[in-house]
Amino acid sequence: MSSPMIERTSMEMNDNIFEMQRISKSFPGVQAIDHVDFSCISGEVHALVGENGAGKSTLMKVLAGVYQPDGGKIIVRDKEALFNSPKEAQNCGISIIFQEFNLIPELEVAENIFLGREPLRNKGLVIDNDLIYARSKELLESLGTFIDPRSKVKNLSVAQQQMVEIAKALCLNAEIIVMDEPSAVVSGKELDSLFAIIRSLRDNGKAVVYISHRIDEIFQIADRATVLKDGKLVGTVRPKDIDKPTIVRMMVGRDLDQTFPPKEMGERKEILSLKNICRDRVLKDVSLKVYTGEILGIAGLVGSGRTNLARVIFGADSFDSGKIYYQGEKTKMISPKISLSRGVGFVTEDRKKEGIVGCFSVRKNLTSLILDKMRRWCFTNDVEEKRLAKTCVKKFNIMTPGIEQEIQYLSGGNQQKVILAKWINANPKLIIMDEPTRGIDVGAKAEIYNTMRLMAKQDKALIMISSELPEIMGMSDRIVVMHQGEIIGEISSSEATEEGILMMATGQVKKNGKESIREY
């Protein structure tokens, strides 16, 4: 750690708008952060980077008063501060924009922006609605967006919701704005405009903390970057002074080449065929063939119908018209239960909501799909179950204190490994994976890629949905691109370029391949 590039933050103590000293915080079973120093000066974008589970979000939640630290102190504008609630942190000018948005879908945009500090008409009892609408409009326009303050948040796109969040922070007169992985939910053009807003915030003298685990972004946006690993401070660097491998090494503690396993395929046989599938407004005339022994990548922006398509194939959603052939046989009714019995698996995008049973142990999560097969008379076969769970933990390198640990305490990457192991135990013929590596650290990613490739080699059919283009290109044998519920095109992986996929995904290439002029 004696590298000259790594400077001690305490050198610039006097300019700091806030400074966190030797902060520690633990949760049952984990030391989330361990004596971490972090500081920020006005007018800078300070990236906080590290793998998932490194403690980035926890550190910022301590700053924002969501968690109280076990030890250490926070100094804001040269005064020691201890925030017992988010409100106290807000009053001190600290705003945090969480990964999961802090907006209430049923309330209007303006109501959300002013939630918790509604201005009163003539200091009376009544909310001054004229003021909140006017002020919200002003704030949103200053961010270059034209969202109607009266529309309900549930009707907004994800990117729009992010703008509302930023407007909310500005409305609080926040001097310190923390953004928790904003790029997890927006991409492409929307991310560019977000960066433009972040830069203008910085130029207006705000301190912006940008949490991310994507290294490219750090080089685009950050003035300084602080790296955390396993809850400990690795160091603070200036991205312009260093290169990507250095920062990766700091993050993972080892050199890591982000290569994908070689594209070896299994026996290619048609397993699933969709003909002209339509559903409401989300899927339009989708036709698709899926083969065993290969990985089919589905690219597209969030909301392009990728997940809807996956849900229809699995039978979680119904479809209005069209035909589905599974192993050459026409199927009318599909339900998740039927799909499971046919050997179709579905690794969902939302791990917490649809993937794991949080309060169940690793063992119970691992065996939930195959309990029926391993029961003895009408009882569950504990001995067999434990043996299987132990094998899985070893085989898939799941980091857990034991098979009886509740899965909710595992890191995202390890949770995902459990989910994958669970499906592989069920021995599916076709497996659909929706964002299989979202929010997962680099090391776990590589392991998941290897497992996926191994499955393809063993003649399984894989469908992978992903927002990350390198992942789509690196893993898929064949790529289809979706835009607004339609399949715009299909490309073999050898022909695919990032630009080509993006053009299709953003609708700049029409279905017949001709370029079209986008209408705004």
Added chain:
Amino acid sequence: MSIDQLKENRAIIVVYFILFLLLVVSTLFSETFLTYRNITNVLRQAVSIGFVSLGQTFVILTAGIDLSVGSVISLTSCLSAGLMLGRDSMMIPVVGLVIAVALVVGFCNGLIIVKTGISPLIVTLGTMSIVQGAVLVYTHAAYGEVSPAFMFLAWGEIGSIPFPVFLLFAAGVLGIFVLRRTPFGRHIYAIGGNEEVARLSGVKTEKIKIYTYMICSFSAALTGLYLSSRMGMGDPLIGAPYMLDSLVPVLIGGTLLSGGKGGLVGTFAGIFILTVLSNSLNHLEISGYWQWIVEGAIILGAVSFYEKRKT
């Protein structure tokens, strides 16, 4: 009204349309329905279920529930009659005391819920049992006598309209105003929409939840006082049916049990749908047991309609 607003208010429009249909059908099927006597009768019935349903709406909007209202109604009914014992001089202190007792029950409900994190269903089930038990210790039969002046609450009339009707509408208008125009009201919706988000936005969620349970108990006390005034005495079991009945208008009115959506305008329609329906079925000489069946069917129909709309 824009299309979005129409969509948003579809529940209200539908529920008032159903109320309108019900009124038309009742008028057609029964000659006595539209008489002065019957209308005031319906209104008086609406008052007793009305107060408590208004309060219940506040709690349900925060995604809570209050099952203790029934026993609070019994408690206030018995305490008011039992302490007044026919003396006009005691009326104001007794009413004050009874309301204070109800507020304490509501405060305890709210405090236990926010401090222990136990589900409101279980907490209020517990307090219901405790309060009901206490009432039965106090008296296990109808007891006491309200003062003559107190009878005005239920039987008084202003310009030939029953006095309590004014009270109910005043409470309703006040409630609508609070929910729509004050920060307190907005925070109730925010808590029901997403409590954690509300908390992180600086809303004092614990305080507000406690307040809603106090409002609910207060409204139950109004129903209890009204019932003792109407009967002239206290009855230790009079509140029992209100435990579930108070939920019916709220749910019919489009307030979701999961919170964050709905409001008092819908509850009002729910109150009148319920009372008009039971009144009409009475006129048609259909037994009370059938009323239960119809009531249940309406709840299931209404709630499945709203749930379907959500997706």
